[in-house]
Amino acid sequence: xxxxxxxxxxxxxxxxxxxxxxxxxxxxxxxxxxxxxxxxxxxxxxxxxxxxxxxxxxxxxxxxxxxxxxxxxxxxxxxxxxxxxxxxxxxxxxxxxxxxxxxxxxxxxxxxxxxxxxxxxxxxxxxxxxxxxxxxxxxxxxxxxxxxxxxxxxxxxxxxxxxxxxxxxxxxxxxxxxxxxxxxxxxxxxxxxxxxxxxxxxxx
Ligand code: GRF
Numbered sequence: 470x471x472x473x474x475x476x477x478x479x480x481x482x483x484x485x486x487x488x489x490x491x492x493x494x495x496x497x498x499x500x501x502x503x504x505x506x507x508x509x510x511x512x513x514x515x516x517x518x519x520x521x522x523x524x525x526x527x528x529x530x531x532x533x534x535x536x537x538x539x540x541x542x543x544x545x546x547x548x549x550x551x552x553x554x555x556x557x558x559x560x561x562x563x564x565x566x567x568x569x570x571x572x573x574x575x576x577x578x579x580x581x582x583x584x585x586x587x588x589x590x591x592x593x594x595x596x597x598x599x600x601x602x603x604x605x606x607x608x609x610x611x612x613x614x615x616x617x618x619x620x621x622x623x624x625x626x627x628x629x630x631x632x633x634x635x636x637x638x639x640x641x642x643x644x645x646x647x648x649x650x651x652x653x654x655x656x657x658x659x660x661x662x663x664x665x666x667x668x669x670x671x672x673x
Contacts, residue, residue: 470639471640473551473552474490474492474501474553474657475501475502475503475504475550475551475552475553475554475613476502476503476504476552476553476554476555476653477503477504477505477506477507477547477554477555477556478490478503478505478506478507478554478556478558479506479507479508479509479557479558479560480506480515480519480558480559480560480589481508481509481510481515481559481560481561481562481574482509482510482513482514482515482559482561483513483514484504484513484514484515484516484518484558484559485516485557485559485646486517486559486579486645486649487506487515487518487519487557487558487559487640487644487650488515488518488556488649489572489645489646489650490502490503490556490649490650490653491519491522491524492609493650494639494650498654498655499649499651499654500593500652500654501653501654501657502551502570503524504525504550504551505506505524505525505526505527505546505547506519506524506525506526506527506529506570507526507528507529507530507543507547508526508528508529509528509530509539509548509560509561509562509621510528510530510547511529511530515558515559516528518598520566522623523587527546527598528611529542529543531539531547531562535549535610536562536565537565537567538570538659540565540567542565543568543632544571545570545654546566549658552575553575553657554575554576554577554653554657555572555575555576555577555654556575556577556578556649556655557578557579557611558579558649562576563615564576564611565567569611569612569613573669574610574663575652575655576610576611577609577611577621577627577649577652578608578609578610578611578616578618579606579607579645579648580592580604580606580607580608580609580616580640581593581604581638581642581645581647582595582596582604582605582606582607583603583604583605583606583607583623583625584598584607584609584616584617584620584623585617587599587604588600588615588616588617588662589615589616591609591643592604592636593638594634594635596628596637597628597632597634597637598635601628602625602627602628603625603627603628604625604628605623605624605625605626605641605644606623606624606641606644606648607620607622607623608620608621608622608623608648608649608652608653610668617668619663619666620666620668621652621656621668621671622648622651622652622655622671622673623648624644624645624647624648626640626644626659631659632653636641648673651673652673654673655670655672655673
């Protein structure tokens with residue numbers, strides 16, 4: 470698979486990280502090719518946006534299917550496109566161990582906190598409630614757990630006294646849009662290795 474720079478992007482919602490990756494590729498900041506955008510929701514805003522930009526966009530609805538049935542279709546679709554990386558961008562479903570093991574070290578996620586702090590959902594609210602002074606975003610490999618895979622890159626943002634959930638989310642999102650493309654570039658360049666949980670060689 471050497472030289473394969475194709476990525477698949479999995480979404481469930483508005484798709485702003487997906488758009489940021491498209492912008493990075495189209496402007497030459499990210500040397501990659503989008504093989505396919507896949508959504509588990511037909512009503513995701515991101516689906517409309519991806520189609521409008523002319524990208525191959527596939528909806529594989531999860532509703533009404535078991536996780537196993539849904540993932541079987543998803544895996545077949547992904548294998549057909551043969552991406553080097555599967556980039557989760559607001560994909561709201563946990564992947565099964567079988568799925569993760571089908572694509573070892575090929576699945577990336579972006580999460581709007583400084584992991585391991587605040588995994589899961591409603592993370593800006595949790596960071597504010599906890600009284601953290603900094604938050605940020607994390608790009609990590611996806612493993613069998615929830616937001617628990619090896620960390621690839623992080624960006625830090627301050628939390629201000631007057632912050633609301635929305636203002637903090639907005640400040641983090643700006644960093645997400647920059648960080649994901651840079652992290653993907655490094656992973657595709659294959660100048661990294663893993664020692665235990667440490668992904669080494671990434672310079673962002
Ligand atoms: C982002 O905050 C991302 O970190 C998280 O879900 C959100 C998706 O937003 N995993 P978008 O769909 O990319 O706009």
